[in-house]
Structure formats: C-alpha cells, structure tokens
Amino acid sequence: MKILITGGAGFIGSALVRHVIGHTGDSVVNLDKLTYAGNLESLASVAGHARYAFEQVDICDRAELDRVFAQHQPDAVMHLAAESHVDRSIDGPAAFIETNIVGTYTLLEAARQYWQGLDAARKNAFRFHHISTDEVYGDLEGPEDLFTETTSYAPSSPYSASKAGSDHLVRAWRRTYGLPTLVTNCSNNYGPYHFPEKLIPLVILNALEGKPLPVYGQGNQVRDWLYVEDHARALYQVITQGQVGETYNIGGHNEKQNIQVVHAICELLDELHPQSRPLSTGGHPASHKALITFVTDRPGHDLRYAIDAAKIQRELGWTPQETFESGLRKTVQWYLSNLDWCRHVQDGSYQRERLGAAK
Template identity: 65%
Template sequence: MRILVTGGAGFIGSAVCRHLIRNTGHSVVNVDKLTYAANLSSLEPVADDPRYRFVRLDICNREAMLALMREADIDAVMHLAAESHVDRSIDGPAAFIETNIVGTYQLLEAAREYWSGLPADRRAAFRFHHVSTDEVYGSLPLDSGRFTEQTPYAPSSPYSASKAASDHLVIAWWHTYGLPVVLSNCSNNYGPYHFPEKLVPLMILNALHDKPLPVYGNGANVRDWLFVEDHARALELVLTRGRLGESYNIGGNAERTNLEVVEAVCDLVDARRPRRGGGSRRDLITFVADRPGHDLRYAIDASKIARELGWAPTQTFESGLAATVDWYLDNERWWRPIREGRYAGERLGLKAG
C-alpha cells in the first residue's frame, strides 16, 4: 500500500515510518509540519529508501493535503500528527485546539473528498487510521479497573480533551459519511528517539549529567508503559486488519508508578555510567509541585487487539527500558543538539493559568 503518515517526524510517527519501510512492503509518504518536537534525524535509517518520501506540510491546509493524496495515489492514511505533551497543553492550549481538533477536521475532509473520487474497488480498500491516547478516558483508581474500548471519555487536560474531540470527529465521519476509519488508543510510549522533555528521556539525560530528577507530587501516579516499536507493529495491524468503525486499545501491560520508573532509570544509568565518587543517582530525585489535573492512574486492557489481531508486546518494561537507556547513551549525536538548543531540560506544565 501507499500510506500517508501524518506527524511522521515525531516520536511515534517516526517509529511507524521506520517499521513500515524496514519490515513491510508498503511505501510511505511522511507529512510533518516540523514543529518543536519533530526531528528528521529520527528518519535517517530509512531516509534514502526509494519507498520513503518526506513532505513538509500542515494538516490544517486541506487543499494541499488533498492535492498530495491525489498526486501520491494514497491507499491509506495513518493520522499521528498532533500536539502531544500534557504539560505544554497546560501552558499553551491554543495550539492543541488548532492542530488536534481543527487539523483533524481538515484532514478528514481532505480524505473524504479524495476517497469519494476513487474507483469502487479502491474506495472499499481505503483506510483512515486515527491514532489517539488512553488519556481521553480520564483517571482510574489505584486499586481496580482498566480502560476498555467501552470506557466513557472523561478527559482532564487540554491535551486529552483535544484528542477526545478528534476521536469523536473521526467516528462521526464514519457514521455520517461512511469514511472507512479505524481508531486506536495507546498507553504511555517510551523508547529511542523520544523528545527529551518527556519523563523517561528527561530522567535518563538528567541522571547522566547529575542534574535534579523532578518528579511530580509524591511520584505515586501510575502509567502503563508501551515500547514504541511494539506500538508501531500494533498500528500496522490495526490499519491493515482492524474492523471498520472500531477502536483498539494498545498497552504494554506494564504499570509502574512514576517514582518506580525514575528509580529504574537511575539504577540502569548507575550500572552503565557509575557516578564519580560512587553513590546512587536516586539521590538526585526531587519532588516538585504536582501539575494541574494530574490523572492518578492509566491502565489499558489490550485483550481486544490480542484476540482479534494477534498482537502482543515483545518487550517487558525491564527489557524495553534497558534498551532505551542504552540507546540514549549511544546516541548523543541525536539528543545533544536538542538539549543545547531548542530545549534545555526544564519541567513544563506547572502553571495553572
């Protein structure tokens, strides 16, 4: 298939592009606006492949997106373009409304016009895959429950509210116009090429440089951690084999408190790069004011995608985190320009207004 991937220079999007080019026979047109967290160096492993192409474009530009779909003769859309950091949505929600809601609407309309002009057999085979987050479901108690595809939406942050809105738009275009869509909602991703403001890479790099490791509140908030390359495999399955109009939850079955994650990072970095003078980097952990609207726990029930599509994660949290730490230690060329340039390693999202 000829697949249009939006947001393919971002963390998950680049993993999807690398997976599709390395492990399938599909070709990829990667569309990205190249905002702050996009990084074309994340695509270097596939950039010279004849089945890969990059186009700098804003998904809000409906006419340009439609023209590209026609020119590239697209068979499917994987929509990952989004403003995706909760902390940034607290500090500046406007960009999240524009990209995640308005941008998804414009892309849906471009796809609908493109799809409606295809021959009947290609109309039947066309897919629009919308990639979303478990944060649309809100918060779970610490001691019970997991998110299923039937869990009611209850978003808590501007980010999760914007993603919930985009999910509703996509399913409405299925019910109203018949656009052939599939959806997926994932848990917290981690792995190589992750922008350094996110929890895992921030802690790896701060620990490496003996800088404070800021943990919100008391560190008791729980997330289900999913290795990004496992997620990329799942997304391909949802696109190619998922049932139309259905949503699939994708999780790593790896719940950890934020504090447990940070402590595990400290121990791995200590084992690979011992501190001068000895001692544990756990001493660098610093508890900071909790962010507004901080959900207590997320946990994914991924039994539907396992049952219907045969997917399961290949990485445990321990193996995936070790591979991630090793990647950052071996790839300073990738992360150093980010840390020294556009982003200095601060914690965001502490403003309430």
C-alpha cells in the first residue's frame, strides 16, 4: 500500500511515517507545508529510504494536490496536517481556519476527484483517514465521565472549533459523495520529537536551563496522556483494519493533572540529570520542582479531558503498550540524548532544512 500522509513532518505525523517505514512494507508520500512545526530532522532516519518520498505542498493548494495524487497514485490518505497549538489559535485564529477548515475541504475535494477516477478494485479499497483531537468535545464535568465516539461536540478554543469543523466536513463528504472516510480523535500525545512549545518538552528544556517551569492556574487541569508511538500504531490499525464511516477514540488510559505531570518530570530529571538541579537558598542542590511557577490561566481553558478507548480495543485489538511512567521516562531520556535536535528547534536553525527543501 502507498499512503499519502499530510503533516508528516510534524510531531505525530513524523512518528507515523517512522512507524510505517520501520514496521510495515508500505510506502509513504509525506506531504507537508513545513510551517514552524514541520521539522525534517525528525525524519532523518527514513529520509533516504526507497519507500519514502517527500512533497513540500500546502494542503490549501489544489493544483499541487492534484499533481501529487496524479503522480504518486496513493491507496490511502492519512490527514494530519493542521495548526494545533491552542495558545497560538487564541492569538491568531485566522491560520487555524485557513489550514484546518479550508485546507481539509481542499484536500477532500482533491481526494474525491482522484478516488472517482480509480478503477473499481482500487476505488473500493481506497481510504481517507482524518486524524483529529479529543478537544472537539469540550471538557468533562463529572470526575468519572469519559469522551466516547458519540459525545456531543462543544469546542472551547479557535483551535478545537476549527478541528470540529474539519471533522464535520469529512463526515459530510462520506454522506454526500460516498468518499470512504474514517475519523479518529486522540488524547494528548507526548514523546520524542515533540515541539518545545508543548507542556512536557517545555518543562524538560526549561528545567535543564534553570528557567521557570510555567504552570497555568494551579495546574489542576486533567489530560489523558498518550505516548506518540502508541498512537502511531493505533492509526495504522485504523487505516488497515477500521470500518469505513466509523469513528475511533484513541487514548492512553493515563489521566494526570498538569501539576502531576510537571512533578513527575522534575523527579525524573532529579534522578537522570542531577547536575541541572537549582541551588536552594542554603546553597545545596534542590529539586527541579523549585523552578515551578504558577501563571495566569489561559482564556477558556478546558478543565478535564478523558477518552474511553474501549471501542478501538474491542473492534481492532489496540491497546497502548506504554504506561505514563514508562513513556515519560523514555521521553525524558530521549530529550537528554537529543539536545542538538532541541537546540536546532530553539534557535530556528532546523528551518534552514525547510528552506532547502523548498528550492
């Protein structure tokens, strides 16, 4: 199978590309605009592989999408290209509407035209898999409540509203045009190659540099944490085994308050990198927890997300392999071992590769 993966240079997308190339016999066409969040250094391990191809294309560019479909003739689309940072969506929502809604519409139309021109066997086998977020559901009220595939949508931020809009478009293209689509909604991902503006890598890197560890409010927001390589396995099972028209929620079974996550990172760094521990007022090394700083909460901040992932386990046999403890340890160890990758992101030099790809 040849899979067209949009957003394959992003955090989740690159994990998916690495999984497909490393653990299957399938081919990948990675289509990515290479915005600030797209990093080709995250794909260094597969860049020269015979089953991997890269196309620097904006999903809003219909002519280029048509060229890619005609040239590469994919058997499936896995659509991850999106603006995805809530804080950025609050500061500048226009890019989120453009990429997440207009871009998804443009991709759907290009895929539909391509699909309609396939022979009967390939047309029947074709799949369009849209990868979304649990944030489209808003937040949960009760401590025992869980998001299911039938939970009503109630997005809170421009980001989640734009993702909700793209989910609706994908389902409408199946209902109206028959395009064989699937949708997945995932919980918070973490792991290697995560862009440093996100909570876990931000805390790790700030702690190593002795900088404050900012925590919104009192840090009591609850998230379900999913190790990104577990997510990549789930996505591949959906595209190969999932039923057309179905939605699958993907979660890590790891509900944690943000402050618990920050404490766990600090404890791992105290163990694995004690030389970066700050000095206490008495002149002795303190825990990295001493760097925690509570900051004003962001507008409309959802309090609790939690995924019921029973359906994908029951129907497709997927369960996460990592606990939060094992996944977080792997994550911290990866960042400690890959500080060059981090520095290239922090100083912007990773974007030179982006500019080189554009030539």
